[in-house]
Amino acid sequence: MSKVVIDAQGLGKRYFIGSQQRKAKYKTFGETLQNTLMSPFRKMGQLLKGHASGAAGMNQEIWSLKDITFQVKQGEVVGILGRNGAGKSTLLKVLSRITEPTTGSARIIGRVGSLLEVGTGFHPELTGRENVYLNGSILGMKRSEIKDKFDEIVNFSELEKFIDTPIKYYSSGMYIRLAxxxxxxxxxxxLIVDEVLAVGDVSFQNKCLGKMQGVANEGRTVLFVSHNMGAIESLCQRGIFLEEGQITFQGSIQDTISKYISRNLAITGGFADLSERIEERKGPQEHSFIQSVRLMDETHTSTDMLRMGAPAIFRLEIDFKKPDEFLEIGVGISNLQRVWLHYFISKWEGFQIITEKGRQIIEIEIPAIQLYPGEYLVDVWVKHTRKRSYDDIVHEVLQFSVMEAQIAQGEANFKYYSQNTEVYSPSHWSLKGK
Amino acid sequence: MNPLDQTVDKMTSSSNGKHLADTPVPEILITPTRGWASLKLNEIWEYRELLYFFVWRDIKVRYKQTVLGASWAVIQPFFTMIVFSLFFGKLAGIPSDGIPYPIFSYAALVPWTFFASGLAQSSNSLVSNANLIKKIYFPRLTIPIAKVLSGAVDFFLAFIVLLIMLVVTGITPTINVIWLPFLILLAFITSLGTGLWLTAMNVQFRDIRYTIPFLTQFWMFISPIAYPSSMLDEPWRTVYSLNPMAGVVEGFRWALLGTNTAPGKMIFISATVSVLLLISGAFYFRRLEKTFADVV
Known part of the structure; x- marks a missing residue:
């Protein structure tokens, strides 16, 4: 049981990203013209020599993993924690050989199966049956193996009736179940698993978690990334905490989770400056750039602690680069397991963004926080409703806690029930006779 | 034994047993590669089932949601033949080595279509499978190989029509038809070799996608599709056969139609060029392979 099966030594991964600075070197018009005319040939030359990133003019480097050294023994289930952009997915990609490390090495003993996405390679035109074979084969199963397990797979998916229907006619839920x-x-x-349990309905998720638990109990080695702390805590024995591409903590899963949560708290404190947080954001930021987020109580004081039922104010500072009437601002609140509890959306409340360029401060007032005592996370985003995509989105910008308060008419034991539920709503009780 | 025990028994035996046991535990070393990488052909062999599934997928989905389905495989070369016969054969009066012009051009269009569609499909193959490349490991070479191989079905459909045409016109193929598999292999190698170069470049620069239609058209005119290579005199005929498809096409006519332009030397030169194309293409592909997942 104690054989080392994954041995990573000093793994590092460098990415090149595009940079505009290089163009600034050509000052005169003649130089610019010459550069413009020559660059296709220079690029082609570099490409033919096999210098792909040089050819694309990508010369600014980012180390998304630095000096990653760890060992995993046979049968261990290891959870990898870290904020978005900390390098979790890159690490899994390197270990699953999808991308090469820039430095260091890793020795892996055993057949590796990686699940960085469910349904990889599913083809919409093929039937469920055909996709099971195709997907299974892509995931590294032998044809005979898929054949043996086919009935089991179909049973598990509960899609017996639709197995010969092209999956383009499947609902998204059916698609995920089959995958x-x-x-x-x-x-x-x-087994290397990345955040794939975050999709699908809850009962099916639990079924999958159960299956994962089974895998873990069979003595297989599992590397697991998830934002679902509950799942991580129940599945894993050991944790690795990544920050900015480096391992900052390794230990028991409980210690790693508390480290992760305390680090998150230290970062927030009711205010988050997002201007430096480039890597964790998603979206093109064509129209907007979220500068900062502040959580305040009713007296406009920054805080990361709210009382139940008390008002809360979010103050967003956003740079509008190209504002138009299709922009929509959103604030989301989730629990630490990343189950969404509240969405506050500008459009729903009839709030139209002032179509003016420049920095704007926007306040969102929530009359009463209807949450049980506990820890919660905040995400903010600007969505372009016409393009149906997020223009700028930053996850987990703030973490705050809700404290118990006597807001109910009677004597309520909120804390006791807070393990089972999250959203509190007042209710009026009356006796109407027989 | 009650039914529940049986299921449990079946499940445990299938999950713990043979599939893991019958293969030796592999050891993988992940390190950065520098410069030119080895081709790892043994790995492609290990992944042959996946290659099979890729080919199978490409064949299955090729004519999905079309009315005419697989007849497209015949319609394309057949109608090109009609147009060629009218304009090049009748109007321009281009010679056809004593063979009726329609058969003369169709015999060339069959291997040509296999080559050209293989080239187009494989050149775009990495980009169109970007989601796979970013999410799972497998030897990337399997993708363009599968694309060219899947064109074989179209080729055989078009080839059957060619055989029917031979029967109708009463032309008997010569004994040289035994060389046909070799000529088909040559078309495959040329298509794959060129496709490997282009698809690897296409990952970084999508310009390549726009050059493909242009390239195939250009290549068609420098190949003896609409005209016989006997129109050229030496030494130009030899220079001409540096184009691997010249050897393939003339070889097809020689083997099937018995044209007396025994293209031995021509095919030898063409074969050499096409093998060089494949080897260089494969190494170039492998060299760029490590960047695919990051930039595609």
Missing amino acids: FAVAAHLEPEI
Whole structure:
């Protein structure tokens, strides 16, 4: 049981990203013209020599992993924690050989199966049956193996009736069920799983977690990334905490989770300056750039602690680069397991963004926080409703806690029930006779 | 034994047993590669089932949601033949080595279409499979190989029509038809070799996608599709055969139609060029492979 099956030594991964600075070197018009005319040939030359990133003019480097050294023994289930952009997914990609490390090495003993996405390679035109074979084969299963497990897979997916229907006619829930069913029957010695349990309905998620638990109990080695702390805590024995591409903590899963949560708290404190947080954001930021987020109580004091039922104010500072009437601002509140509890959306409340360029301060007032005592996370985003995509989105910008308060008419024991529920809503009780 | 026990028994035996046991535990070393990488052909062999599934997928979805389905495989070369016969054969009066012009051009269009569609499909293959490349490991070479291989079905459909045409016109193929598999392989190698170069470049620069239609058209005119290579005199005929498809096409006519332009030397030169194309393409592909997942 104590054989080391994953041995990573000083893994590092450098990415090149595009940079505009290089153009500034050409000052005169003649130089600019010459550069413009020559650059296709220079790029082509570099490409032919095999210098792909040089050819694309990508010369600014970012180390998304630095000096990652760790060992995993056979049968261990290891959770990898870290904020968005900390390098979790890159690490899994390197270990699953999707991308090469820039430095260091890793020795892996055993058949590796990686699940960085469910339904990889599903083709909409093919039937459920055909996709099971295709997907299984892509995930590394032998044809005979898929054949043996086919009935089991179909049973698990609960899609017996639709197995010969092209999956383009499936609902998204059916699609995910089929994808999971195949993935759940993957039986490598080492399993690498990235955040794939975050989709699907809750009962099916639990079914998958159960299956994962089974895998863990069978003595397989698992590397697991998830934002679902509950899942991580129940599945993993050991944790690795990544910050900015480096391992800052390794230890028991409980210690790693408390480290992760305390680090998150230290970062926030009711105010988050997002101007430096470039890597964790998603979206093109064509129209807007969220500068900062502040959480305040009713006296406009920054805070990361709110009382139940008390008002809360979010203050957003946003740079509008190209404002138009299709922009919509959103604030989301989730629990630490990343289950969404509240969305506050500007459009819903009839709030139209002033179509003016420049920095704007926007306040969102919530009359009463209807949450049980506990810890919660905040995400902010600007969405372009016409393009149907997020223009700028930053996850987990703030963490705040809600404290118990006597807001109910009677004597309520909120704390006791807060393990089971999250959203509190007042209710009026009356006796109407027989 | 009650039914529940049986299921449990079945489940445990299938999950713990043979699939893991029958393969030796592999050891993988992940390190950065520098410069030119080895081709790892043994790995492609290990992943042959996946290659099979890729080919199978490409064949299955190729004519999905079309009315005419697989007849497209015949319609394309057949109608090109009609147009060629009218304009090049009748109007321009281009010679056809003593063979009726329609058969003369169709015999060339069959291998040509296999080559050209293989080239177009494989050149775009990495970009169109970007989601796979970013999410899972497998030897990337399997993708363009599968794309060219999947064109074989179209080729055989078009080839059957060619055989029917031979029967109708009463032309008997010569004994040289035994060389046909070799000529088909040559078309495959040329298509794949060129496709490997282009698809690897296409990952970084999508310009390549726009050059493909232009390239195939240009290549068609420098190949003896609409005209016989006997129109050229030496030494130009030799220079001409540096184009691998010249050898393939003339070889097809020689083997099937018995044209007396025994293209031995031509095919030898063409074969050499096409093998060089494949080897260089494969190494170039492998060299750029490590960047695919990051930039595609």
